[in-house]
Amino acid sequence: MKNNTQNKTGNRNTAQATLAEINAKIAELNQRRIGLAEPLKNRYAELVGELNETGRQIKELDETWKPASLKPKADDKIREIITTHGSPMTAEEIIQAVGDVFTPWKVKNVLKKKSTGAKAVFTVNDGKFSVKP
Numbered sequence: 001m002k003n004n005t006q007n008k009t010g011n012r013n014t015a016q017a018t019l020a021e022i023n024a025k026i027a028e029l030n031q032r033r034i035g036l037a038e039p040l041k042n043r044y045a046e047l048v049g050e051l052n053e054t055g056r057q058i059k060e061l062d063e064t065w066k067p068a069s070l071k072p073k074a075d076d077k078i079r080e081i082i083t084t085h086g087s088p089m090t091a092e093e094i095i096q097a098v099g100d101v102f103t104p105w106k107v108k109n110v111l112k113k114k115s116t117g118a119k120a121v122f123t124v125n126d127g128k129f130s131v132k133p
Contacts, residue, residue, distance in 0.1 A: 074102050074110040075121055079131050088128035
């Protein structure tokens, strides 16, 4: 009986030691990964500084200038897809063409909002959307 209990305890200690070694290796790899990211962070900071300086210079020359958003707009992407397709598309075809850029809910919501009213960008005919001329 005693021998069996010692064996279980020995296995448990071995497993804990192995787990500790694995956790130490993971921590070491994470530190190495963080170290590899440091030059990229520095370069990013340099580029942001340069862009801000360029933006300031442009603003001095033209006070009405605003930098373009880096975030894509759903209505612009949908307009581009429909124009590229060349013919009216259903909402499902547009959702499939957009892919993972926007959620299906977002695409349907934009199509609904931008196809009616004064700010309409799209026209709907028989459930197919096209770009308003």
